[in-house]
Amino acid sequence: MVIFIDDRPIRIVKKKELGEMPSKEDFDLVLDARLSPLKVENFSGHTCIINASADQVEKILLNLHAKSGIHFHALYLIVDDRKLFKQKIVKMYQLVEAAGGVVLNQNQDVLWMYRLGKWDLPKGKLEKNEKFETAAVREVEEECNVKAALGLKICTTYHTYTHKNKLVLKKTRWYAMKTNFTGILIPQTEEGIEKVEWLNEKKQIQALTNTYSSIRHVIEKFKKLI
Known part of the structure; x- marks a missing residue:
């Protein structure tokens, strides 16, 4: 699933389809939601987030709509259950x-x-x-x-x-x-x-x-x- 917010692609990727876990060789920034604060103003280039909960993803999307001066190119959200996240996201809109x-x-x-x-x-x-x-x-x-x-x-x-x-x-x-x-x-x-x-x-x-x-x-x- 790909959602475009302000013409930026937000990609919901199933972990099993990714194969190996993402590395800094593949993305400009890799964040573990369990370890790092997820502030959209800190996203850069192609940003990848792992281990985010559905509630955390909802907060990220709402912040993307609310804040200006954000300069990243694309966001990749690596999840276990893409269907669950898709249902959560659709309910927001x-x-x-x-x-x-x-x-x-x-x-x-x-x-x-x-x-x-x-x-x-x-x-x-x-x-x-x-x-x-x-x-x-x-x-x-x-x-x-x-x-x-x-x-x-x-x-x-x-x-x-x-x-x-x-x-x-x-x-x-x-x-x-x-x-x-x-x-x-x-x-x-x-x-x-x-x-x-x-x-x-x-x-x-x-x-x-x-x-x-x-x-x-x-x-x-x-x-x-x-």
């Missing part, structure tokens, strides 16, 4: 469900859109009683004017934001899609989308320097899938 797609055309270009000064992928919230798969296809058509065929699930991302003084956790399921569409790309301007483009591999490299960490994560997973 108001959950919003969404779906999106990585769409390939006949030239193997990927559909991107430009919004709020950054490159992004088409996605949006589920409507009432709507399935993730249906929402993903609908959002691609609404935001970009492209009809696409649903493929395999890529991954699920979680990112957080504040709305009306409440912490919100947006859960987005991403799907690979294909299309033979050759029509006009029409951005959904009422959603703040300025332009929609098919980007080849070279242009995608440029777009990835001006996008969100969660989108880079999706593209990374997509490349492994295909």
Whole structure:
């Protein structure tokens, strides 16, 4: 599970999947929650925490939302029971469900859109009683004017934001899609989308320097899938 807070990845890693215990050769900072105080302002680079309780993780996440001037790149939480921690974390937030797609055309270009000064992928919230798969296809058509065929699930991302003084956790399921569409790309301007483009591999490299960490994560997973 990866949660993005202020565009920083917080990775919940199961100890069994890690193999050997983390070392300072793998991370910039390794903290044992039983021995060291966990102050988010002291995190640096790629920080790894072991032996943290669910309550300690909750406190860390709340501090990340509350404090400014934090400069680490990524946080890795090594846990025994990832499911338990995931349940604890989800309860902290108001959950919003969404779906999106990585769409390939006949030239193997990927559909991107430009919004709020950054490159992004088409996605949006589920409507009432709507399935993730249906929402993903609908959002691609609404935001970009492209009809696409649903493929395999890529991954699920979680990112957080504040709305009306409440912490919100947006859960987005991403799907690979294909299309033979050759029509006009029409951005959904009422959603703040300025332009929609098919980007080849070279242009995608440029777009990835001006996008969100969660989108880079999706593209990374997509490349492994295909």
